[in-house]
Amino acid sequence: MxxxxxxxxxxxxxxxxxxxxxxxxxxxxxxxxxxxxxxxxxxxxxxxxxxxxGKRELFATLYRQAAEQLLERTRLDPADTLVEQLTQGLDAHIEYFAENRNTVLAANRVLAGDRVIQTIMTDELGALRERLLAVLPVTDDAVRRAVSGVLNGWLVFVQVLCVDWLTEESCSRTELRDVCIGAVLGAIRPLLDEDPAPDWPPAGSAPDGRPGSRKA
The missing domain is CATH 1.10.10.60 (Homeodomain-like)
Structure with a gap:
């Protein structure tokens, strides 16, 4: 040998x-x-x-590495529409969650109270929020603060929803993604003078993006 x-x-x-x-x-x-x-x-x-x-330190290092790699994979293209950017970013996150189910559940449930893990999550969500703010038509400082707060709450909502989806799988990946897109657009549209996503929902979809007839 x-x-x-x-x-x-x-x-x-x-x-x-x-x-x-x-x-x-x-x-x-x-x-x-x-x-x-x-x-x-x-x-x-x-x-x-x-x-x-220890095992916690090993897991935390691994999870930080995964978070950095995921942020790199979901770098937004300014040439794309907001809906295209949301679609690509959510698809990448949902794919990672599905491929690393046990890792995600460990970080969000078993180690939910670990300060290092929480810091990693907070940093990741903060980076995603800033990326989204950069592509939205927001110039007024007060509106920017309001939209930032909405995005922060939405990102936490997406995280919780995706973790629940891992255990329940009560809908398809596409349905999960479209619910998340519909939620954020519904929350930020009232705050903006200009519609950030005139291409949403797609033709023939319900207001939240699900297939179905739109009401007049």
């Missing part, structure tokens, strides 16, 4: 995070053991704990 290649500290840390990401995605948080992370990574427990003092 060839000798094991010695990794730099940064490369070893990345390897541990990759192994942990797979384990946290495969099973609930409480069923992931640090000993198994070490075994899967092919390292000793002592080396694992040298990089991460």
């Amino acid at each position: 060839p000798p094991r290649r010695r990794l730099t500290p940064d490369a070893r840390r990345d390897q541990i995070l990759a192994v942990a990401a797979r384990l946290f995605a495969e099973r609930p948080y409480d069923e992931v053991l640090m000993e198994e992370v070490a075994t899967r990574a092919g390292i000793s427990r002592a080396l694992l704990y040298r990089h991460f003092p």
Whole structure:
């Protein structure tokens, strides 16, 4: 057997995070053991704990990395309409939630009271709010503050709704996305002089974007 290649500290840390990401995605948080992370990574427990003092710290590092990657994937294109940007961003988030169900549930339920996890979520939601504010037709400071508050509440609503959807799956991904789009547009339209999304709802849809006839 060839000798094991010695990794730099940064490369070893990345390897541990990759192994942990797979384990946290495969099973609930409480069923992931640090000993198994070490075994899967092919390292000793002592080396694992040298990089991460505990499972919460390992998970928090992994979750921050995932949040940063998701923000990068959902970078909005100013050439797109607001509805197109919302659609693309929500599709990416819902896809991530579905592919990483156990990780998302751990962050939002098992570790809901963890201050580090909450800070990561707050930072992510804040970045998303600022991106949306940047593409909305808002120039007045008072209106901007009002819209910012609405967007903040909407982002929390989307997060809670998506987490519930992971456990209940009471609608399709498209329906979930369209409900979220309809909710934010319904909330910000009364605050703006200009309709930010004249292309919503699509022709032949209900006011919330669901398929069906619109009332006159």
